[in-house]
Every structure is written in structure tokens, then in C-alpha cells.
Amino acid sequence: MTFPRADVEHPLEPLWRGMVVYRVLTLVSVAAGVLLSLADFASPAGAVGVLVAMIGWTAGSGYAYLRRPADPDRRGWVAGVDVLVTFAVMAATPLVQTPAQLAADAPVMGSIWTSGAVLACAIAYGVPGGIAGAAVVCAALVGFQARLEAELPDIQLLALAGLTIGFASTVLRRSAERVRLAVASEAAMAERERLARAVHDGVLQVLGYVRRRGAELGGSAGELGALAGEQEVALRTLLTTGTAPVDERGRRDLAAALRVLASSRVTVSTPAHPVELPAHTVDELVAVVGAALANVALHVGPDAPAWVLLEDVGTGVEISVRDEGHGIPEGRLAAAEAEGRLGVARSMRGRVQDLGGTITCDTGPGGTEWIVEMARKDGA
Helix, strand or coil, X not given: CCCCHHHHHCCCHHHHHHHHHHHHHHHHHHXXXXXXXXXXXXXHHHHHHHHHHHHHXXXXXXXXXXXXXXXXXXXXXXXXXXXXHHHHHHHCHHHHCCHHHHHCCCCCXXXXXXXXXXXXXXXXXXXXXXXXXHHHXXXXXXXXXXXXXXXXXXXHHHHHHHHHHHHHHHHHHHHHXXXXXXXXXXXXXXXXXXXXXXXXXXXXXXXXXXXXXXXXXXXXXXXXXXXXXXHHHHHHHHHHHCCCCCCCCCEEEHHHHHHCCCCCCEEEEXXXXXXXXEHHHHHHHHHHHHHHHHHHHHHHCCCXXXXXXXXXXXCEEEEEEEECCCCCCCCHHHHHHXXXXXXXXXXXHHHHHHCXXXXXXXXXXXXXXXXXXXXXXXXX
């Protein structure tokens, strides 16, 4: 199933176009009403002046709404100004209407045209924007008519319009984001399948041959074969699981990023569901785990097994990296830091501390386990 690109990237375009059409139609209706009853106004010239300002603003704001700017917030600013302009149009009511018109509950200047500002705020900012825009227009309606009972039906309609269109705007945004993620996932899967076929016919076959031949020859060739085997496993994992992409909120899946580190000697266990964190945090945590695995290969042995476990504890995440070596001698880490060898101090502890997390080391004759604890921030 395919989706139009514009529907995914600009899901609110139909609402914006509909709002502009509604604004033009209401302007025509208001203009006809003002011109037909022009003689009844206390200031006919003032009424015409307000009408000209409404025409000019409708044309200018309509162009801004339909222009589809690269920055979506620009439309939000126009919607905010739209509310102010609408308020100013309504404020002209006592100046251009006669006391008889005010007493007869004649429509305020702008009449139904003023509801367009509420719709614009609802589209731009969702339910909060719709309610806020309706509140401002309703306040002007009551303030310049001074007859709350008579305006209650209009107030209810404005509030319902802001709430309904705001809700529709929010739903469209969320639906478009789900579709975008589905399309991106489908494209990524297709690309991985294509790369898997190409790599399988070349690189993986060569790595597999080197691994088998190295095992047969033994010695240095056996070590090269083992390295080739690790790269073969890592490449197969990358092709089957893919990398952890960054979403529109700047987040990545930590579980997917850690699974790429799996190899013939490294076992990675993660939750089945995504564990989303800010992309920078994920990159730093993966670097910490990579440094721990490098220490296992260096100090325990290139063939030493290691285990990586990721747990999502709700309020944060916990990562453990464990091996079955002889442990780190007491005082070894402090001595290394004093000698200027800052691998653990900077690559691991420094990164975790900069992220606001904690890292502990449990070591002994049965092996070493690094435990990283990271709390979620701002609902991450």
C-alpha cells in the first residue's frame, strides 16, 4: 500500500484549504450584509474601512496559510496575528454602529467571519489553540456587545468549533506520523533485503570461507578466521535487524542499537519492545558498552565470551556487561588513571556521568560486571 507523499509530510493541508475557503465565503456574506445596511451605521465610512481591512487581511492571511512554509511554526504565528486582527475588527463595533443597532443586538463587525481565526488557531495548535482562540473571540463578542445572554449560542458554537477542529488537527498529525513511520520501516526493510542479497553473494561468502579455512589451518590463520567469523555474525545481525534510526523527536531505539554489537562471542539480550531515548544518549551508552567489550577482548582474551543485558525499568534503563575473566585486581583502575591511561575513566565513567547516570563495577575471581543505570528525563 502506498500513500501520497504530501499526505504524510503535510497532513493538515486539507484543513488549511477548507479554512481559507470558509473565510472567503464568510467574508462575502459579511460584506453583503454591511453594504446592504450601510445607511444604518453611525459611521458608514468607518464600516467600509473595516470591511476593506477585512478583505485585505483575508487575502494576506489566506496566502500565508496556503503557501505551505517549510517552517510549520510560521503558520502558527499567522494564526496568532489573525486572532489579534479579528479582535481589532470586533473592537470597531461601538465606533461604527448606532446605539439602536447595539440595542437591537446587531451582529458585531466581522460577524461570522471572526470564527475563521478560531479555526486557524485550532488547526495550528490543536485543541489548546482552538480553545484559546475561541476564548479571545468570545471575550470580544461579550465585551463589545455587553449582552452575555444573547451571545451564549454563538459562544457555544465557537467553543465547539475550536474543540472539534483542534481535535481533528491532532488526530491528523498523529495518523500522518504513524503512516510516515510505517512507510520508513517498509522502505528500510526493502533496502535491507536488497543489501542482504548483494552482500550474501560477496562479502558474507568470503568471510565464511576465511572462517572455515582459518579453522582448518589453525595458528595465526585460525585467529584471522575467528575474527572473520565475528565480522560475519556482526554483518548478518546488521542486515537482519538494521540500525536504530532517529525519529522526528530526535530519539533512537537503544535496544536495536545494542543488538548490532552481538557477535559469536558477545551475547546481547534486550526487551522485545523499543527502548527509546534521545539519540545522543543512545550513542554514548553504546560507546560505553563498546569500551567494556573492548576491555574484555584485551584483558580476558579475544575469544572470551561476554554478555550484554538491557533492562527497561520504567523510570529508566539498566545495562550490564559481564564476562567470566579473573576480575580486575584491587587498585588497578586507580593506578591506570594515575598513570594517564584514562580509558575506563573517560570512555566509560566520564560518558555516563555526563549523561547524569551512574556506573558501578562488580569484579572478582569469577569475572567482572559493569552496571550502567540511566534515569529517563522529561518523560523520555
